[in-house]
Amino acid sequence: MPSVIYVSSNGSRKSVAVEVGVSVMAGAVEHGVDGIVGQCGGNAICGTCHVYVNPDQLSLLEPIADDEAATLEIVAAERRPNSRLGCQIAMKPELDGLIVEMPEYQL
Ligand code: FES
Numbered sequence: 498m499p500s501v502i503y504v505s506s507n508g509s510r511k512s513v514a515v516e517v518g519v520s521v522m523a524g525a526v527e528h529g530v531d532g533i534v535g536q537c538g539g540n541a542i543c544g545t546c547h548v549y550v551n552p553d554q555l556s557l558l559e560p561i562a563d564d565e566a567a568t569l570e571i572v573a574a575e576r577r578p579n580s581r582l583g584c585q586i587a588m589k590p591e592l593d594g595l596i597v598e599m600p601e602y603q604l
Contacts, residue, residue, distance in 0.1 A: 547603060
């Protein structure tokens with residue numbers, strides 16, 4: 498099972514095995530990772546699953562779809578070039594070791 502390394506805004510790291518097909522947001526919520534809320538349940542509406550993806554791994558992700566792009570405009574914390582919605586990143590074997598940093602706040 499591929500793993501995701503969640504890095505909190507204070508620098509603490511937690512590595513979590515996330516099933517293929519399950520999103521980075523759902524993996525965090527299921528394993529009690531603080532810093533990702535997932536208020537809309539993964540529908541790319543709320544923006545509370547905002548993460549900063551390790552720039553070296555950005556090219557492994559699917560391109561940003563229109564609904565994700567629109568929601569990234571309204572995220573609570575600063576949007577950066579490596580901002581993505583965790584609910585729109587479905588785990589796949591190639592993403593093993595994906596590093597995502599959570600912003601200081603989601604709401
Ligand atoms: S969980 Fe709401 S936008 Fe990702």
